Amino acid sequence: MGNTILKNKWMVWGLILLITIIWGYAWVLMKAALDFMGPLTFSTFRFGTGAVTLLLFVLVLKAGKPPRQMWKHLFVVGMLQTAIVFSCVMYGMQFVNAGKSSVLLYSMPLWSSFLAVKVLGERITPGKIVGLVMGMLGLLTILGWDIFFVQDPAVIFGELLIVAAAFSWAGSNTYYRLKLEGMTQLQVSAYQMLFGTIGILAATVVTEWGEPVHLTSASVFYIFFTGVLASALCFTVWFVLLSTIDMVTATLSTLLVPVFGLFFGWLILGEKLTGSIITGSALVIAGIAIAQVFGREKSASRVDM
Template sequence: MLIIWLTILLCLIWGFNWVVMKTALDYFPPVLFSAIRFCLGAAVLLAVCYYKRIPLPKKGDWKWYALCGLLQTAYVFTINQQALQYIDAGITSLLSFTMPFWFAFLAHFFLGERLTAIKITALFLGIIGLFFVLEINPLQFEWSGFAFITQLLVLSGSVAWAISNIIVKKILQHHNKIQFTTYQMAIGAAGLLGYSLLFERGESIQWGTPAVLSLLFAGVVASAFAFVLWFYLLEKGEGGKASLSLLLVPMIGVLCGWLLLGESIHLISIVGMVLILIGIGLVNINETQRLRSPFKLKKKAM
């Protein structure tokens, strides 16, 4: 039950963070905002490591921490922030949140998490639900030109995110989650900062209370705290089920946009939310039944 509540908390934080990131674009160059956000998050976690006397990573761990930091922090957020300038935010979100599909596919081969009919059905319902929630017509996709290349890059970011989660689940399963999150985030932030210094020169920051509050929430809550929480959930439960639950994030983002930014929400979005909830419920109910079945067999044997 605790895992369920922590998953809901994570999705609420990352869903609300969509509103924060959207607001921040009025004050920061896109990639620079992500760079400062993750620098702040890493700084907070470094302070936690110092306070809790968490040691530096072992020599053999650095390569995995660096790989995850470059894949899921530097690459994903550089691609997605840039993509928002060329394709719709809804399409960017949809392609990014195909991550559970790629994770489930890879987990079948590398983690032994079988891609069952129930899981495939749940993923299908979730992705279709995303189309509805974000009100995306498949005809909106560009099938040639620069926009098509941008869409492929966002999709590659989703795959990179899934690969990073596979590494965490398979290789870094029992590593200290605060230590891992701290150093992968610091490495990813360095990559984002390097990109911004190279390609966003001349763009200024409009400092003010909204800019500071956006950084504090995105950096401390949605980065430092939320990523530690995500890796904890990934360690404690089945990875496919945990990643599928992240489909709640864009759904909550749409709801927050409606409540806080006055964005419109239509019946088709509500239908999509129902489909996402059904998909997540299918996997969770199936897992509960699977865990209970051995007890039933023992009872019959008696």
């Protein structure tokens, strides 16, 4: 799949647009799901559903089991990408609203860019630096300057958890590029999600055992949408993108997710779109455009984005 995408940059951007829209919409559902069950319980249902879906595809497509020496690397990615990221995010969302949560998590490109330079030795062109700075400034504008002032300690705790999740996701991206690029993206996505689900399940048993779970048509829809589409589909596509284009470009594109998240919050939940949100969203989009127009660098092995 990666070789086909490599030849068509429009297909790359089509996939980026697809996953950012789905992930943006998923933020609304993740917040709504907290009305029906605990945050870790929901994550267990979500990623359990995603892992089963992917393992069925592995079976049907006869993708086979990963080589034995890769299991430990899949375990590490599963802990970083699934268990830590979404345990921290879902727990933090109890104290932080959905829009602000998505903005904080998508500070990930900043950490990923730093790790790409320090660990992977990737070069960041001046255009991409300008685009990244503009994008992060846009996120800060959306977030609001209130983050720098005195707040409820519970809110600060939730925000720190989500920032920790962003760094864990960046670490997962880097570790994938170091250890797992030779594997098929379907295998990576399926088995890392399986290990991540086991990690979340263990945390759920310890912290939320016996808490009420309300399975209704709405909550089941939230589980299946976030499990099958936002997790199984999107994370498989995400690993394809990480194998196809440089990590800075891939992660920078995810800055669109909180923009879509805020849009769907306005469209579906009636959340207010303030001037700072509109301005910040414009900065994010402008930053991505600048990075792509002025940040190009020829590469023989990856898509020239």
